[in-house]
Each structure stands twice: as structure tokens, then as C-alpha cells.
Amino acid sequence: MQAVETTGWRTALAGSQMLFVAFGALVLMPLITGMNPSVALFTAGLGTLMFQFTTQRQVPVFLASSFAFIAPILYSNQTWGLPATLGGLLAAGLVYILLSLLIRLRGPGFIRRMLPPVVVGPVIMVIGLGLSSVAVNMAMGKAGDGSAQLIEYSTAIVISMASLVTTILVAVFARGIFRLVPILAGVLVGYSLSWILGVVDFSSVAAAPWVSVPGFVTPEFKLAAVLFMIPVAIAPAIEHIGDVLAIGSVTGKDYITKPGLQRTLLGDGIATSAAAMLGGPPNTTYSEVTGAVMLTRNFNPNVMIWAAVFAMVLAFVSKFGAALLSMPVPVMGGILCLLFGSIAVVGMNTLIRHQVDLGQARNLCIVSVTLVFGIGGLVVGSDSFNLQGISLCAVVAIALNLILPNPKSDEVPAA
Numbered sequence: 001m002q003a004v005e006t007t008g009w010r011t012a013l014a015g016s017q018m019l020f021v022a023f024g025a026l027v028l029m030p031l032i033t034g035m036n037p038s039v040a041l042f043t044a045g046l047g048t049l050m051f052q053f054t055t056q057r058q059v060p061v062f063l064a065s066s067f068a069f070i071a072p073i074l075y076s077n078q079t080w081g082l083p084a085t086l087g088g089l090l091a092a093g094l095v096y097i098l099l100s101l102l103i104r105l106r107g108p109g110f111i112r113r114m115l116p117p118v119v120v121g122p123v124i125m126v127i128g129l130g131l132s133s134v135a136v137n138m139a140m141g142k143a144g145d146g147s148a149q150l151i152e153y154s155t156a157i158v159i160s161m162a163s164l165v166t167t168i169l170v171a172v173f174a175r176g177i178f179r180l181v182p183i184l185a186g187v188l189v190g191y192s193l194s195w196i197l198g199v200v201d202f203s204s205v206a207a208a209p210w211v212s213v214p215g216f217v218t219p220e221f222k223l224a225a226v227l228f229m230i231p232v233a234i235a236p237a238i239e240h241i242g243d244v245l246a247i248g249s250v251t252g253k254d255y256i257t258k259p260g261l262q263r264t265l266l267g268d269g270i271a272t273s274a275a276a277m278l279g280g281p282p283n284t285t286y287s288e289v290t291g292a293v294m295l296t297r298n299f300n301p302n303v304m305i306w307a308a309v310f311a312m313v314l315a316f317v318s319k320f321g322a323a324l325l326s327m328p329v330p331v332m333g334g335i336l337c338l339l340f341g342s343i344a345v346v347g348m349n350t351l352i353r354h355q356v357d358l359g360q361a362r363n364l365c366i367v368s369v370t371l372v373f374g375i376g377g378l379v380v381g382s383d384s385f386n387l388q389g390i391s392l393c394a395v396v397a398i399a400l401n402l403i404l405p406n407p408k409s410d411e412v413p414a415a
Helices: 009-033 037-054 067-080 082-106 109-114 117-129 132-139 153-173 176-180 182-196 203-207 223-251 256-278 287-296 302-314 318-325 329-353 361-376 389-403
Strands: 063-065 283-285 379-381 386-388
Touching (some): 009 037, 009 063, 009 176, 009 182, 009 287, 037 063, 037 256, 037 302, 037 318, 067 082, 067 117, 067 132, 067 223, 067 329, 082 109, 082 223, 082 256, 109 389, 117 223, 117 361, 117 389, 132 329, 153 176, 153 329, 176 287, 182 329, 203 318, 223 256, 223 283, 223 287, 223 386, 223 389, 283 287, 361 389, 386 389
Antiparallel strands (some): 379 386
């Protein structure tokens, strides 16, 4: 494979293109969870710089908002508040750092034994399916929990379905770089239609200054919030391994060996903890950017550094942040109907690709219990501390996998 050589302004232009590809998903996650999209832009840029420094500028990836944490953040915000949630997310970043240390000491084999596909697959499915009601409520013009009707149903359904159809059409029929930005296309169409139908309030945009410091928030530490968030880090850690393998297959390099999985996980963990310290969402490697790297054949990690710098600069443009915050919920709801379903399909594909035998009693039990506990909303514990959702099903899946006898090993990479 031949990489595209870029220098000077060409590298900067390529960096702006990478940010364009990642932008839709990057800002959508904080908008759903009530976080500040300008802070998310800044921490995505900062996290990417930290990752590139940790991996010695060897891996062409961009880090930004992780969708795996949406449901836990929504619950934690309602239960303990945003500062305590950020404390839990900082601890989740430390889990990545701990995993990187264990990999350095013992090699990556133990990860495969503890987290085989039969564990990872259903946990990822829960991440997507557990959020389906949030997507549907928002598509109908309601708050994510369905507690209030924010926009009239007849108007909301037109906007959300226009956003959804646009996203699907671009994902399926677009060519070249445009195929990599279906979320951004859906946002643009939905936002434009919302403006035409008169459901966008631009007063906050007019009142916002052009330039200001993003609304950073410092974390607080509550044990219950920390213990709730730590298990959630398991699925994104596995997603990270898959993304590192994917970018390696694109560039023709073995990043698991050099710079090493221990370095890439360390960079991701540092980026996630740093984001939490400033009020940003947890970071993860972005598959959209991997697709852009494959399409453009531009394997220069310096491109990602430029993308990070552009993201950090854009975070200080207040009118831009205010425009993002004015986005009506049906725009996001329509896109999320596809996005959350896609996450569930990734989990299903994990089981299929690794040929997990669901006719085997142990595998059937692990998958079944994990799905029902996670999607059904089972809560284990007391008011002061409990496990539920992704946290609970991740712990249960790992425990069942370790306890139930395994007559046939399925220890294959769980990416």
C-alpha cells in the first residue's frame, strides 16, 4: 500500500477533512447527554493530541465522543448529577490505563480469555438496544425519557423521518468522501427543515458572543457513581482493540505490536480521563475516520494532529456552540433510530463472525441473561449503590463466562 504524502497546507487541509468526517457523531453524543458540545470539541482535540503523543505519532486515528457511555451518563446525570458523573468517567479512563498495564505485564492473551466474543457481543447489543426507547421518544418530539412533549408530534415525526431517510440514503448511495458523513448529512437536512417549520429558536445564537471559553466543568467523586461507571469501560476497551486492528489492516501495519496495544489503550485512557476533568464525554477511536483514511490513502498521523487543533479552535467559537445547542430533538431522534440499531448489529455481528455456537448451553445462557438484564433494566443493589444496564450486564456476562464450564474454547480476538 502506498500512503499519500502530504506536507504543509495539504496536511492541514486533510486534517480539516478528517474533522468534518468525525464531526456529526462527535457533537451528537454530548447533545443527547446534556453535555456541552463545545467542551466535547475541545476535549476530542486534546484527547487526540494526548493519544498521538503516547503512541509516538505512529497510528493515524482521531479520538472523540464514545456512544457506549450514553445510557450510563444519562442515568448517572439524573441520579448523582454531572460533576459526579464526570468523576465516574475519569475512573473509567483509569480502567483503560490499568488494562494497558496488565497487557504490558502479561500480554494481550488474558483479554481474549476474559472477554471472548460470547461476552462482548451481547454487551454491545445492550448498548444499542437499551437506548432504543430514547431514540424513539426523541423522534416523536419528546424528551429522551418520554417525560415531556417538547415539539408537536405531527411536526416532530416529519423532521425526524427526514433526518433518518437522509442518513440512510447517504450511507447507502453516496460515493467517495460523502459516504463517510451520513450523520452530518442527516443533521443538516433535519436542522434546515426544522428552521423552515419554525421550531428552531435562534435567540440564544444571537445573544452568544463570537468567541468565549467553553463551559468547562470539574468532576466530583462519589463512590456510587464511580463504581457504577467502571464496568461500562469494558465494551469500549474491546471496541478500541477492534479499531486498532482495523486501522492496521488499512495501513498494512501491525499496531498491536508497534507501538503496542498497551500504548494505544494507555493513550485512550489518558484521553478519556483528561476529558472528564474538563467536563467532556469519554473518548474513543473513531471508525468513521478509519474509513476516511482508507478512502484517501492518507496514512500520515500528523493529519490527525491538525484535525485535533481545528477541533480545539472551533470550541472557542461561541455562536457555533449555541447553534448546536439549539438543534431540535427530532433531528437527533431520527438519526439515533439508525445509529443505536447499528450498534446492536455490531454486537450481533461479533457473535456471527466468530461463529459463537448458541446451541451450546453455556453460550445460550450467557447471551440470554446478558440481554434480558441489560435491556429489561434489572437493578441490583441499594439506593446508595447499585448496578444496572450496561454495568450490570457486563459484570454478569464476565462472571458467567468464568464460572460456567467451557467444553469448547472460543478464545478468539473479541474485536
